[in-house]
Amino acid sequence: MLQVHNLTKTFKNGKGIFNVTFSIKKGEVFGFLGPNGAGKSTTIRHIMGFMKPDTGFIKINDLDTWKDQGEVQKYIGYLPGEIAFIEGMTGKGFLDFMADMQKLKDFSKRNQLIERLQFDINTPIRKMSKGMKQKVGIVAAFMHDPEVIILDEPTSGLDPLMQKVFIEIVLEEKAKGKTFLMSSHSFPEIERTCDRAAIIKDGVVITVKDIHELQSMQRKLFEITFENSSDAEAFANSNLPIEFHEKNRVRVAIQGNFDQFLQETAKYHVRNIDVFSQSLEEIFMNYYDRTGALK
Numbered sequence: 636m637l638q639v640h641n642l643t644k645t646f647k648n649g650k651g652i653f654n655v656t657f658s659i660k661k662g663e664v665f666g667f668l669g670p671n672g673a674g675k676s677t678t679i680r681h682i683m684g685f686m687k688p689d690t691g692f693i694k695i696n697d698l699d700t701w702k703d704q705g706e707v708q709k710y711i712g713y714l715p716g717e718i719a720f721i722e723g724m725t726g727k728g729f730l731d732f733m734a735d736m737q738k739l740k741d742f743s744k745r746n747q748l749i750e751r752l753q754f755d756i757n758t759p760i761r762k763m764s765k766g767m768k769q770k771v772g773i774v775a776a777f778m779h780d781p782e783v784i785i786l787d788e789p790t791s792g793l794d795p796l797m798q799k800v801f802i803e804i805v806l807e808e809k810a811k812g813k814t815f816l817m818s819s820h821s822f823p824e825i826e827r828t829c830d831r832a833a834i835i836k837d838g839v840v841i842t843v844k845d846i847h848e849l850q851s852m853q854r855k856l857f858e859i860t861f862e863n864s865s866d867a868e869a870f871a872n873s874n875l876p877i878e879f880h881e882k883n884r885v886r887v888a889i890q891g892n893f894d895q896f897l898q899e900t901a902k903y904h905v906r907n908i909d910v911f912s913q914s915l916e917e918i919f920m921n922y923y924d925r926t927g928a929l930k
């Protein structure tokens with residue numbers, strides 16, 4: 636459905652993207668993960684046909700996104716990282732403008748999205764918070780029912796409740812067979828929606844992985860407070876990877892295999908458990924460690 640092949644763009648300062656290659660199947664939600672400045676937006680701008688690659692190509696439905704730009708756009712819904720709104724417009728003004736460009740006839744999806752995302756379309760955009768602007772952009776990306784939806788950091792600015800609504804919308808569209816590319820630097824967001832994800836750093840795709848494989852790379856720290864210090868002592872003497880032990884508190888780092896941890900914990904009286912997930916940056920570091928050469 637979407638093929639990115641050997642895409643290279645070098646900016647004058649030497650930064651850019653280098654030999655980026657991946658492909659996305661129809662009906663797949665594909666995550667594009669990387670820290671700030673990794674090259675996510677640059678890749679997406681090429682996919683949208685806004686930039687001409689130095690080398691390589693992108694195809695959507697067998698159309699070249701640079702050469703057949705006009706044709707390709709009909710299939711795509713797009714949420715940019717930062718939306719350039721026209722000065723003085725309201726949310727409604729912007730959505731009407733986009734609906735005109737998309738030659739939208741049926742407004743039912745648009746109305747339904749506005750209701751679910753809960754915002755007032757009559758507010759002038761310059762008075763909107765980042766999250767509200769993001770909602771306007773999400774409606775514009777989905778309302779014409781495109782086959783392929785490309786989202787550049789879609790949940791930035793959304794509160795947790797709205798992030799949840801957004802994820803539900805993505806999963807519903809996925810169930811209808813829509814294809815997604817979604818960039819993010821948030822692992823949990825990608826984890827809930829994506830089938831596979833590419834990790835990009837310094838303009839280079841380091842790996843493309845099944846999301847379950849990525850999840851198994853994520854270490855979780857459990858800090859357990861036991862009812863008494865003798866339980867904590869016994870737990871700390873198990874062969875689990877203990878990071879810290881003091882009085883009745885023990886911190887253990889688990890990666891992938893939770894069974895032994897659960898069995899061991901269940902032997903004692905537990906007062907509280909706090910969980911800390913490894914950040915994306917830490918997963919990257921972990922990944923580099925494992926692959927040596929990338930260190």
Ligand SMILES: Nc1ncnc2c1ncn2[C@@H]1O[C@H](COP(=O)(O)OP(=O)(O)OP(=O)(O)O)[C@@H](O)[C@H]1O
Binds near residue numbers: 670674675820
């Ligand atoms: N037009 C440009 N001219 C020069 N350098 C650029 C240009 N556009 C992007 N870059 C550089 O290319 C690199 C990749 O930027 P890009 O915006 O694609 O990253 P990103 O992964 O989307 O980051 P973020 O998460 O911060 O949005 C960065 O080092 C950026 O400074």
